[in-house]
Amino acid sequence: MISLMLLFLAFFAQIPQDTAPNQDIPRLKEGEKAPLFKIEDVYGKQFKLKKILKSNEKTLLVFMRHAWCPVCNLRSHELIDNYKNLQAAGYEVVVVYESKQEALLRYVEDHQLPFKVIADPQGLLYKEYKxxxxxxxxxASLKRKETLEHIEKGKNMYKKEFKSYMAEGESVDALIPADFVLDHKGKIIKAYYGQYLDDHLPLEELVQTTLQDTNSH
Known part of the structure; x- marks a missing residue:
């Protein structure tokens, strides 16, 4: 935990004192068409979002930080634990990490991620999805008791030391996660932009909403 906090502190030392949040950040909105993309997945195979959308009732598209970020590791395990329930509710899951391919592949294999995984170290998809x-x-995240607890929990869930999933040149950055629910035509049903490092769309909400919709018909 100490080595991880040192990484955060080193990052903070580079932040100008007058840094202020941008109140006019552009966002994708519900009802809009999601940006479609073609890219290689973590295994080097061609990935077409359009093909995934057509093959599934809904798609949960998740934008994470690096795979060595403990709160992302915690979220990854939440997705692993809930993957079958999400599939039963009509979802496919696609997760984008800002890690480099080689390091991310080590993480995917060690933790046996069952869902679709994409490495986007250049941040191209992150930019498209705002x-x-x-x-x-x-x-603000590191002042929250809940976030600090999630960091510790996520760190303890790694199969190896978290640094083993770091690639050369990677360091802590200020990326804040986001989740999107897309329908089979690519329309954005839900756009969820986090407020903290560990702020994601609750998975239980997705499954329960689907069950309620099914029971109402």
Whole structure:
């Protein structure tokens, strides 16, 4: 935990004192068409979002930080534990990490991630989906008791030391996660932009909403 906090502190030392959150950050909105993309997945195979959308009732598209970020590891395990329930509710899950492919592949294999995984170290998809980098939100996150507890929990869930999933040149940044629920035509049903490092769309909400919709018909 100490080594991880040192990484955060080193990052904070580079933040200008007058840094302020951008109140006019563009966001994708519900009802809009999601940006479609073609890219290689973590295994080097061609991935077409349009094909995934057509093959599933809904798609949960998740934008994470690096795979060595403990709160992302915690979220990854939540997705692992709930993957079958999400599939039963009509979802496919696609997760984008800002990690480099080689390091991310080590993480995927060690933790046996069952869902679709994409490495986007250049942040191209993050830009398309308006995922923000916000130093103020990062600092606010580390003042929250819940976030600190999630960092510790996520760190303890790694199969190996978290640094083993770091690639050369990677360091802590201010990326804030985001989740999107897309229908089979690519329309955004839900756009969820986090307020903290560990702020994601509750998975129980997705499953319960689907069950309620099914029972109402």
């Amino acid at each position: 995922v923000e980098r916000n130093a103020e939100k990062l600092k």
